Amino acid sequence: MPTYKLYYFNIRGRAEPARFLFHLAGVPYEDIRIEHADWPKHKEETPWGQLPVLEVDGKKLAQTAAIYQYLAKQFGYNGKSDWETAQVQELLGSTEDVFSSFGPVFRTQDEAEKKKLMEKVVADTVIPYLTRLQKRFEANGTDYFVGNSLTVADLLFMGMISNFKDKVFPEIAEKFPKLDAFAARISQEPKIKEWIEKRPKTDM
Amino acid sequence: MSPPHYKLTYFNMMGRAEPMRLMFAYAGVPYEDNRIEKEQWPALKSHMPNGQIPVLEVDGKQLSQSMAISTFLAKKFGLDGKDDWESAKVQEMLGTLDDVKLKFRPWMMEQDANKKAEIFKTVLTETIDPYLERLSETLKKNGSGYFVGQKPTQVDFHLFHIFNWWQQGNIATESIKKHPELVAFTEKMGSNPKIKQWLEKRPKTAM
Numbered sequence: 579m580p581t582y583k584l585y586y587f588n589i590r591g592r593a594e595p596a597r598f599l600f601h602l603a604g605v606p607y608e609d610i611r612i613e614h615a616d617w618p619k620h621k622e623e624t625p626w627g628q629l630p631v632l633e634v635d636g637k638k639l640a641q642t643a644a645i646y647q648y649l650a651k652q653f654g655y656n657g658k659s660d661w662e663t664a665q666v667q668e669l670l671g672s673t674e675d676v677f678s679s680f681g682p683v684f685r686t687q688d689e690a691e692k693k694k695l696m697e698k699v700v701a702d703t704v705i706p707y708l709t710r711l712q713k714r715f716e717a718n719g720t721d722y723f724v725g726n727s728l729t730v731a732d733l734l735f736m737g738m739i740s741n742f743k744d745k746v747f748p749e750i751a752e753k754f755p756k757l758d759a760f761a762a763r764i765s766q767e768p769k770i771k772e773w774i775e776k777r778p779k780t781d782m
Numbered sequence: 783m784s785p786p787h788y789k790l791t792y793f794n795m796m797g798r799a800e801p802m803r804l805m806f807a808y809a810g811v812p813y814e815d816n817r818i819e820k821e822q823w824p825a826l827k828s829h830m831p832n833g834q835i836p837v838l839e840v841d842g843k844q845l846s847q848s849m850a851i852s853t854f855l856a857k858k859f860g861l862d863g864k865d866d867w868e869s870a871k872v873q874e875m876l877g878t879l880d881d882v883k884l885k886f887r888p889w890m891m892e893q894d895a896n897k898k899a900e901i902f903k904t905v906l907t908e909t910i911d912p913y914l915e916r917l918s919e920t921l922k923k924n925g926s927g928y929f930v931g932q933k934p935t936q937v938d939f940h941l942f943h944i945f946n947w948w949q950q951g952n953i954a955t956e957s958i959k960k961h962p963e964l965v966a967f968t969e970k971m972g973s974n975p976k977i978k979q980w981l982e983k984r985p986k987t988a989m
Contacts, residue, residue, distance in 0.1 A: 625874070626874075626878055626916075634867070639870050639871070639874055640874050640877075640878070641873060641874040641876075641877030641878060642877070643849070643873055643877055644870050644871075644873035644874040644877055645870075647869075647870065647873060648866060648867075648869075648870040648873075651866055651869075652866065660854065660857055660858075661840075661843070661854075663854075664845050664850050664851075664854040665845070665850075667849060667850035667853055667854075668846055668847040668850035671847035671848075671849050671850055672832055672846075672847060674880075678884070706833075710832060710833070714831075
């Protein structure tokens, strides 16, 4: 078995779907969490000055999507056909636009301004996105976003919906009940529940 | 069993669809190159799965997101690396290219010519030059004339498109010239007969 190391900050953030994949597969890995204060000295060790980074037998891989897809492929959570794999990638890609729209919100220091910007992002980006996403989930007609089995896309969405509920948009449960139910159901799957219970508790 | 029917829908420009068009040409695979004018877009938008283009239709099933489309085709055409690790490195390079493209956006969106020129200076020093340096190192280190592995992968088509577009538009010319291996790469890709044929016959658009 290869030796795996996953480097990220000490938050769930972009690493969490990867951490779930390791746990689901029962594959050991070093869950390296870098404190923000220590980041500058580690930055140059990464392929592109960013985290997360996956190390497999000493070889490094950057870029969140590349990491998710590589691990999902190794462990069997990347869809059951080329078309399903393409759908997984399509869904992963669709989240990038949404996540990047929060950039200006995080960069704003003024609390009042931040709140206003956040409301705008929710109205202009998050709600339309979740509307399409829920339709898509329903159209697939299973407990999962792609085909009839768990993929890394489900793991990503479960985390996203839960984070939105806590931090951005608590009304998500009533406005998007199918998505809320999806996230609740996935988080009850035994190995997923297990990781949720034992993982370090962090704010994000 | 008949080959799949492919239809690629995008604006009448190169943009995010061109790497895929280049791959279709290279692989010699026919497809419907469905170009829509900007005026037609609002009416079409609601018919697209995510309200976005490009969209690839394969025997009637739709796929959006340029990286998903590109990777799906690359796999079909043998342009996705020789194993899972090479495929992952390909994804990594596509991801970093996307990050770089995001940094272009303020420059592309700016209408005022003076402001545009100012923004470009920053994009050049902060983003383009360091990125070209990294690409040049990667190419040299890989040693095959391609960016990942020993044979062409989709990354080569994405990067060729950017360099070819910059050449056409006289963008960052001095920066590219500093890297002879990138110039040589662009020439080598461009002189492939199938790619050359496509470059000659494709609709001529600014970007």
